[in-house]
Amino acid sequence: MGWDQHLLTWFNAHQREMPWRSNPLPYWVWVSEIMLQQTQVATVIPYFNRFIAQFPTVEILAAANQQTVLKAWEGLGYYSRARNLHKAAQIVCNDHQGQLPDTYEGLQKIPGIGPYVGAAIASIAFSQPVPVVDGNVLRVFSRFWGIETDITKPQARVVIFSRLSPVIQAKTASNFNQAIMELGALICTPKSPNCTQCPLSFECIAFQTNRTTELPVKAKKAATPHYDIAVAVIWKDGKILIGKRKPDQLLGGMWEFPGGKQKPNESLAQTAEREATEETGLEIRVKDGFITVNHAYTHFKITLTAFNCEYFAGLASNKTTDEVRWVDPEELNDYPFPKANKKVVEAILAPKILAQTPLFEV
DNA sequence: AATACGGGGGT
Protein backbone atom coordinates (compact mmCIF):
# COMPACT_ATOMS: atom_id res chain seq x y z
CA MET A 1 0.00 0.00 0.00
CA GLY A 2 1.39 3.43 -0.97
CA TRP A 3 1.77 6.30 1.47
CA ASP A 4 -1.18 8.10 -0.11
CA GLN A 5 -3.45 5.23 0.87
CA HIS A 6 -2.17 5.29 4.45
CA LEU A 7 -2.88 9.01 4.50
CA LEU A 8 -6.45 8.59 3.25
CA THR A 9 -7.15 5.80 5.73
CA TRP A 10 -5.84 7.94 8.57
CA PHE A 11 -8.01 10.87 7.41
CA ASN A 12 -11.17 8.76 7.34
CA ALA A 13 -10.60 7.85 10.96
CA HIS A 14 -9.32 11.13 12.39
CA GLN A 15 -10.71 14.10 10.48
CA ARG A 16 -12.37 16.84 12.51
CA GLU A 17 -15.95 17.92 11.95
CA MET A 18 -16.25 21.26 10.18
CA PRO A 19 -19.49 22.92 9.11
CA TRP A 20 -18.38 23.28 5.48
CA ARG A 21 -17.48 19.57 5.32
CA SER A 22 -21.06 18.42 5.87
CA ASN A 23 -22.06 19.69 2.43
CA PRO A 24 -19.27 20.85 0.12
CA LEU A 25 -21.31 23.26 -2.00
CA PRO A 26 -18.97 25.38 -4.11
CA TYR A 27 -20.20 28.54 -2.34
CA TRP A 28 -19.57 27.05 1.09
CA VAL A 29 -16.14 25.77 0.13
CA TRP A 30 -15.33 29.17 -1.32
CA VAL A 31 -16.37 31.15 1.76
CA SER A 32 -14.61 28.75 4.12
CA GLU A 33 -11.36 28.75 2.16
CA ILE A 34 -11.26 32.56 1.99
CA MET A 35 -11.77 32.71 5.76
CA LEU A 36 -9.19 29.98 6.40
CA GLN A 37 -6.31 31.93 4.84
CA GLN A 38 -3.75 32.53 7.58
CA THR A 39 -6.51 31.74 10.07
CA GLN A 40 -7.04 28.64 12.19
CA VAL A 41 -10.07 26.39 11.83
CA ALA A 42 -11.34 27.05 15.34
CA THR A 43 -11.34 30.79 14.73
CA VAL A 44 -13.18 30.46 11.43
CA ILE A 45 -16.06 28.16 12.46
CA PRO A 46 -18.27 30.74 14.23
CA TYR A 47 -17.61 33.35 11.53
CA PHE A 48 -18.48 30.83 8.82
CA ASN A 49 -21.75 29.82 10.48
CA ARG A 50 -22.85 33.44 10.96
CA PHE A 51 -21.77 34.39 7.45
CA ILE A 52 -23.72 31.57 5.75
CA ALA A 53 -26.77 32.32 7.88
CA GLN A 54 -26.61 35.99 6.88
CA PHE A 55 -25.60 35.42 3.24
CA PRO A 56 -26.98 31.97 2.36
CA THR A 57 -26.34 32.28 -1.37
CA VAL A 58 -23.89 34.04 -3.64
CA GLU A 59 -26.77 36.16 -4.97
CA ILE A 60 -27.62 37.42 -1.50
CA LEU A 61 -23.96 38.18 -0.83
CA ALA A 62 -23.67 40.04 -4.13
CA ALA A 63 -26.74 42.15 -3.30
CA ALA A 64 -25.46 43.16 0.15
CA ASN A 65 -23.57 46.40 0.64
CA GLN A 66 -19.89 46.33 1.50
CA GLN A 67 -20.39 47.74 4.99
CA THR A 68 -22.68 44.82 5.87
CA VAL A 69 -20.09 42.34 4.64
CA LEU A 70 -17.29 44.08 6.55
CA LYS A 71 -19.44 44.06 9.69
CA ALA A 72 -19.80 40.27 9.31
CA TRP A 73 -16.01 40.07 8.93
CA GLU A 74 -15.33 42.36 11.90
CA GLY A 75 -12.56 40.91 14.07
CA LEU A 76 -11.46 38.26 11.55
CA GLY A 77 -8.74 40.43 10.02
CA TYR A 78 -7.28 40.73 6.52
CA TYR A 79 -10.30 42.74 5.45
CA SER A 80 -9.27 42.72 1.78
CA ARG A 81 -10.52 39.12 1.86
CA ALA A 82 -14.02 40.37 2.62
CA ARG A 83 -13.85 43.19 0.09
CA ASN A 84 -12.61 40.80 -2.62
CA LEU A 85 -15.15 38.10 -1.75
CA HIS A 86 -17.95 40.62 -2.01
CA LYS A 87 -16.69 41.99 -5.32
CA ALA A 88 -16.16 38.45 -6.59
CA ALA A 89 -19.74 37.49 -5.69
CA GLN A 90 -20.98 40.32 -7.88
CA ILE A 91 -18.74 39.18 -10.74
CA VAL A 92 -19.95 35.59 -10.40
CA CYS A 93 -23.58 36.73 -10.46
CA ASN A 94 -23.17 39.23 -13.29
CA ASP A 95 -20.76 37.37 -15.57
CA HIS A 96 -21.02 33.67 -14.65
CA GLN A 97 -24.75 33.09 -14.03
CA GLY A 98 -24.07 32.68 -10.32
CA GLN A 99 -21.76 29.70 -10.83
CA LEU A 100 -18.09 29.62 -9.83
CA PRO A 101 -15.66 28.48 -12.54
CA ASP A 102 -14.92 24.76 -12.05
CA THR A 103 -11.27 24.70 -13.12
CA TYR A 104 -8.03 25.58 -11.33
CA GLU A 105 -7.18 28.21 -13.95
CA GLY A 106 -10.69 29.66 -14.21
CA LEU A 107 -11.05 29.99 -10.46
CA GLN A 108 -7.86 32.04 -10.18
CA LYS A 109 -9.34 34.75 -12.38
CA ILE A 110 -11.82 35.52 -9.58
CA PRO A 111 -10.68 38.27 -7.15
CA GLY A 112 -9.30 36.84 -3.92
CA ILE A 113 -8.76 33.36 -5.37
CA GLY A 114 -5.09 32.48 -5.79
CA PRO A 115 -3.24 29.20 -6.26
CA TYR A 116 -4.23 27.76 -2.89
CA VAL A 117 -7.95 28.59 -2.88
CA GLY A 118 -8.17 27.75 -6.58
CA ALA A 119 -6.80 24.27 -5.91
CA ALA A 120 -8.95 23.85 -2.81
CA ILE A 121 -12.23 24.69 -4.57
CA ALA A 122 -11.27 22.76 -7.70
CA SER A 123 -10.50 19.62 -5.71
CA ILE A 124 -13.07 19.78 -2.89
CA ALA A 125 -16.05 21.13 -4.82
CA PHE A 126 -15.29 19.88 -8.34
CA SER A 127 -13.07 16.77 -7.84
CA GLN A 128 -10.25 18.15 -9.95
CA PRO A 129 -6.86 16.49 -9.23
CA VAL A 130 -4.97 19.66 -8.28
CA PRO A 131 -2.80 19.69 -5.14
CA VAL A 132 -3.21 22.44 -2.57
CA VAL A 133 0.04 23.89 -1.24
CA ASP A 134 -0.57 25.75 2.00
CA GLY A 135 1.59 26.13 5.10
CA ASN A 136 0.69 22.64 6.31
CA VAL A 137 1.54 21.00 2.99
CA LEU A 138 4.88 22.82 2.82
CA ARG A 139 5.80 21.59 6.28
CA VAL A 140 4.55 18.00 5.86
CA PHE A 141 6.37 17.38 2.57
CA SER A 142 9.53 19.26 3.49
CA ARG A 143 9.82 16.64 6.22
CA PHE A 144 8.42 13.67 4.30
CA TRP A 145 10.67 14.16 1.27
CA GLY A 146 13.57 15.80 3.10
CA ILE A 147 13.31 18.96 1.01
CA GLU A 148 15.62 21.70 2.25
CA THR A 149 14.29 24.60 0.18
CA ASP A 150 13.37 27.54 2.45
CA ILE A 151 9.57 27.36 2.65
CA THR A 152 9.32 31.16 2.83
CA LYS A 153 10.56 31.26 -0.79
CA PRO A 154 8.08 30.96 -3.69
CA GLN A 155 10.29 28.23 -5.16
CA ALA A 156 9.27 25.83 -2.38
CA ARG A 157 5.65 25.91 -3.58
CA VAL A 158 6.72 25.12 -7.12
CA VAL A 159 8.82 22.16 -6.01
CA ILE A 160 6.12 20.60 -3.85
CA PHE A 161 3.27 21.33 -6.29
CA SER A 162 5.11 19.52 -9.07
CA ARG A 163 5.95 16.53 -6.90
CA LEU A 164 2.35 16.18 -5.70
CA SER A 165 0.72 16.68 -9.09
CA PRO A 166 1.40 13.14 -10.38
CA VAL A 167 0.27 11.63 -7.06
CA ILE A 168 -3.16 13.20 -6.61
CA GLN A 169 -6.09 11.43 -8.29
CA ALA A 170 -9.50 12.79 -9.22
CA LYS A 171 -11.42 10.13 -7.29
CA THR A 172 -9.79 11.07 -3.99
CA ALA A 173 -8.55 14.61 -4.70
CA SER A 174 -10.79 16.25 -2.11
CA ASN A 175 -9.84 13.89 0.71
CA PHE A 176 -6.19 13.76 -0.31
CA ASN A 177 -5.78 17.53 -0.06
CA GLN A 178 -7.76 17.85 3.14
CA ALA A 179 -5.91 14.89 4.65
CA ILE A 180 -2.49 16.52 4.22
CA MET A 181 -3.70 19.74 5.81
CA GLU A 182 -5.39 17.84 8.63
CA LEU A 183 -2.20 15.86 9.19
CA GLY A 184 -0.24 19.11 9.36
CA ALA A 185 -2.69 20.60 11.84
CA LEU A 186 -3.02 17.57 14.13
CA ILE A 187 0.15 15.45 13.81
CA CYS A 188 2.93 17.04 11.76
CA THR A 189 2.85 20.24 13.81
CA PRO A 190 5.54 22.95 13.64
CA LYS A 191 6.90 22.10 17.09
CA SER A 192 7.00 18.66 18.68
CA PRO A 193 5.34 16.71 15.86
CA ASN A 194 3.53 13.57 17.00
CA CYS A 195 5.46 11.17 14.79
CA THR A 196 4.47 8.06 16.73
CA GLN A 197 0.89 8.53 15.53
CA CYS A 198 1.75 9.60 12.00
CA PRO A 199 0.58 7.35 9.14
CA LEU A 200 3.51 8.54 7.01
CA SER A 201 6.39 8.11 9.46
CA PHE A 202 7.44 4.78 7.92
CA GLU A 203 8.54 6.66 4.79
CA CYS A 204 9.27 10.10 6.25
CA ILE A 205 12.85 11.20 5.61
CA ALA A 206 12.87 13.71 8.46
CA PHE A 207 11.62 11.07 10.91
CA GLN A 208 13.87 8.30 9.64
CA THR A 209 16.95 10.55 9.83
CA ASN A 210 15.91 12.27 13.07
CA ARG A 211 15.67 15.73 11.50
CA THR A 212 12.08 16.72 12.33
CA THR A 213 13.34 19.71 14.28
CA GLU A 214 15.52 20.89 11.38
CA LEU A 215 12.83 20.62 8.71
CA PRO A 216 11.23 22.57 7.22
CA VAL A 217 13.93 25.20 6.64
CA LYS A 218 12.39 28.57 7.29
CA ALA A 219 13.97 32.05 7.34
CA LYS A 220 13.29 34.13 10.44
CA LYS A 221 11.20 37.25 10.21
CA ALA A 222 12.59 40.65 11.13
CA ALA A 223 11.37 42.12 14.39
CA THR A 224 8.47 44.55 13.94
CA PRO A 225 8.62 48.19 15.09
CA HIS A 226 6.45 49.64 17.84
CA TYR A 227 4.50 52.90 17.67
CA ASP A 228 2.68 54.96 20.27
CA ILE A 229 -0.72 56.05 18.98
CA ALA A 230 -3.23 58.55 20.34
CA VAL A 231 -6.84 58.79 19.19
CA ALA A 232 -9.50 61.42 19.86
CA VAL A 233 -13.03 60.57 20.93
CA ILE A 234 -14.59 63.90 20.06
CA TRP A 235 -17.93 64.67 21.72
CA LYS A 236 -20.42 67.19 20.34
CA ASP A 237 -24.06 67.36 21.40
CA GLY A 238 -23.87 63.80 22.73
CA LYS A 239 -22.47 62.42 19.48
CA ILE A 240 -19.00 61.08 18.62
CA LEU A 241 -17.03 61.60 15.41
CA ILE A 242 -15.82 58.51 13.50
CA GLY A 243 -14.19 58.16 10.10
CA LYS A 244 -14.24 55.43 7.46
CA ARG A 245 -10.79 54.40 6.22
CA LYS A 246 -10.09 54.61 2.51
CA PRO A 247 -10.41 51.35 0.55
CA ASP A 248 -7.36 49.31 -0.51
CA GLN A 249 -5.24 50.41 2.43
CA LEU A 250 -4.65 48.92 5.84
CA LEU A 251 -8.07 48.19 7.38
CA GLY A 252 -9.76 49.67 4.30
CA GLY A 253 -13.48 50.32 4.69
CA MET A 254 -13.37 49.93 8.46
CA TRP A 255 -14.24 52.79 10.84
CA GLU A 256 -11.96 54.42 13.40
CA PHE A 257 -11.49 57.36 15.71
CA PRO A 258 -9.27 60.16 14.41
CA GLY A 259 -5.68 59.76 15.60
CA GLY A 260 -2.17 58.76 14.70
CA LYS A 261 1.46 58.29 15.65
CA GLN A 262 3.13 60.26 18.42
CA LYS A 263 5.94 62.51 17.23
CA PRO A 264 9.17 63.21 19.16
CA ASN A 265 8.82 65.76 21.96
CA GLU A 266 5.05 65.52 21.83
CA SER A 267 2.71 64.38 24.59
CA LEU A 268 0.05 61.81 23.70
CA ALA A 269 -2.62 64.43 24.37
CA GLN A 270 -0.92 66.75 21.89
CA THR A 271 -0.77 63.90 19.38
CA ALA A 272 -4.51 63.37 19.72
CA GLU A 273 -5.25 67.07 19.18
CA ARG A 274 -2.84 67.45 16.25
CA GLU A 275 -3.99 64.29 14.44
CA ALA A 276 -7.66 65.03 14.97
CA THR A 277 -7.24 68.50 13.48
CA GLU A 278 -5.15 67.18 10.58
CA GLU A 279 -7.69 64.50 9.76
CA THR A 280 -10.98 66.32 10.34
CA GLY A 281 -10.25 70.05 10.34
CA LEU A 282 -11.91 70.41 13.74
CA GLU A 283 -10.60 72.46 16.63
CA ILE A 284 -10.76 70.32 19.75
CA ARG A 285 -9.31 70.07 23.27
CA VAL A 286 -8.34 66.90 25.13
CA LYS A 287 -10.19 66.37 28.39
CA ASP A 288 -9.02 62.98 29.70
CA GLY A 289 -7.46 59.72 28.61
CA PHE A 290 -9.64 56.73 29.44
CA ILE A 291 -8.10 53.57 27.98
CA THR A 292 -4.80 52.21 26.67
CA VAL A 293 -4.75 49.25 24.26
CA ASN A 294 -1.81 47.17 23.12
CA HIS A 295 -2.22 45.57 19.73
CA ALA A 296 -0.04 43.68 17.25
CA TYR A 297 -0.52 43.95 13.49
CA THR A 298 1.39 41.92 10.93
CA HIS A 299 4.18 44.44 10.44
CA PHE A 300 4.17 46.60 13.57
CA LYS A 301 2.89 46.87 17.12
CA ILE A 302 1.08 49.76 18.75
CA THR A 303 0.15 51.11 22.12
CA LEU A 304 -3.00 53.13 21.57
CA THR A 305 -4.34 55.64 24.09
CA ALA A 306 -7.82 57.10 23.66
CA PHE A 307 -8.80 60.55 24.92
CA ASN A 308 -12.19 62.07 25.47
CA CYS A 309 -12.14 65.42 23.68
CA GLU A 310 -14.24 68.54 23.71
CA TYR A 311 -15.39 70.05 20.43
CA PHE A 312 -14.59 73.74 19.99
CA ALA A 313 -15.02 74.79 16.40
CA GLY A 314 -15.04 73.78 12.76
CA LEU A 315 -17.03 71.66 10.35
CA ALA A 316 -15.93 68.01 10.30
CA SER A 317 -14.47 67.12 6.92
CA ASN A 318 -13.00 63.92 5.49
CA LYS A 319 -9.49 65.17 4.85
CA THR A 320 -7.79 61.77 5.18
CA THR A 321 -10.74 59.34 5.28
CA ASP A 322 -13.51 58.36 2.87
CA GLU A 323 -16.22 59.76 5.12
CA VAL A 324 -16.73 61.16 8.59
CA ARG A 325 -19.90 60.85 10.61
CA TRP A 326 -21.25 62.04 13.97
CA VAL A 327 -22.94 59.07 15.66
CA ASP A 328 -24.74 58.36 18.90
CA PRO A 329 -22.73 56.09 21.21
CA GLU A 330 -25.46 53.46 20.94
CA GLU A 331 -24.95 53.39 17.16
CA LEU A 332 -21.23 52.59 17.37
CA ASN A 333 -21.88 48.86 17.29
CA ASP A 334 -23.60 49.20 13.92
CA TYR A 335 -20.25 50.07 12.31
CA PRO A 336 -17.35 47.69 11.58
CA PHE A 337 -14.28 48.58 13.68
CA PRO A 338 -10.89 46.88 13.62
CA LYS A 339 -9.79 45.27 16.86
CA ALA A 340 -7.90 48.07 18.63
CA ASN A 341 -10.60 50.66 17.88
CA LYS A 342 -13.26 48.13 18.90
CA LYS A 343 -11.73 48.03 22.37
CA VAL A 344 -12.08 51.80 22.54
CA VAL A 345 -15.73 51.47 21.53
CA GLU A 346 -16.27 48.93 24.31
CA ALA A 347 -14.64 51.26 26.83
CA ILE A 348 -16.94 54.10 25.75
CA LEU A 349 -20.00 51.91 26.16
CA ALA A 350 -18.94 50.15 29.37
CA PRO A 351 -20.77 51.29 32.49
CA LYS A 352 -18.27 53.17 34.62
CA ILE A 353 -19.20 51.60 37.92
CA LEU A 354 -15.73 51.64 39.43
CA ALA A 355 -15.27 55.34 38.75
CA GLN A 356 -18.39 56.30 40.68
CA THR A 357 -18.20 57.36 44.27
CA PRO A 358 -21.15 56.68 46.56
CA LEU A 359 -23.68 59.49 46.70
CA PHE A 360 -23.98 59.21 50.45
CA GLU A 361 -22.36 57.33 53.28
CA VAL A 362 -24.53 55.49 55.73
C1' DA B 1 11.29 37.92 -5.49
C1' DA B 2 9.90 40.84 -1.77
C1' DT B 3 6.42 43.24 0.78
C1' DA B 4 1.79 44.62 2.72
C1' DC B 5 -1.97 42.84 4.83
C1' DG B 6 -5.21 41.20 11.02
C1' DG B 7 -5.90 38.73 14.58
C1' DG B 8 -5.84 34.74 17.63
C1' DG B 9 -3.63 30.72 19.67
C1' DG B 10 0.31 27.94 21.18
C1' DT B 11 4.84 27.56 23.49
Place this chain on the structure above:
DNA sequence: ACCCCAGTATT
Protein backbone atom coordinates in the same frame (compact mmCIF):
# COMPACT_ATOMS: atom_id res chain seq x y z
C1' DA C 1 8.63 37.26 22.92
C1' DC C 2 8.22 34.56 19.03
C1' DC C 3 6.09 31.41 15.84
C1' DC C 4 2.32 29.75 13.26
C1' DC C 5 -1.96 29.67 10.92
C1' DA C 6 -6.15 25.66 4.79
C1' DG C 7 -2.55 32.98 1.27
C1' DT C 8 -3.40 36.88 -2.13
C1' DA C 9 -2.43 41.20 -4.42
C1' DT C 10 0.81 44.38 -5.55
C1' DT C 11 5.25 46.01 -6.57
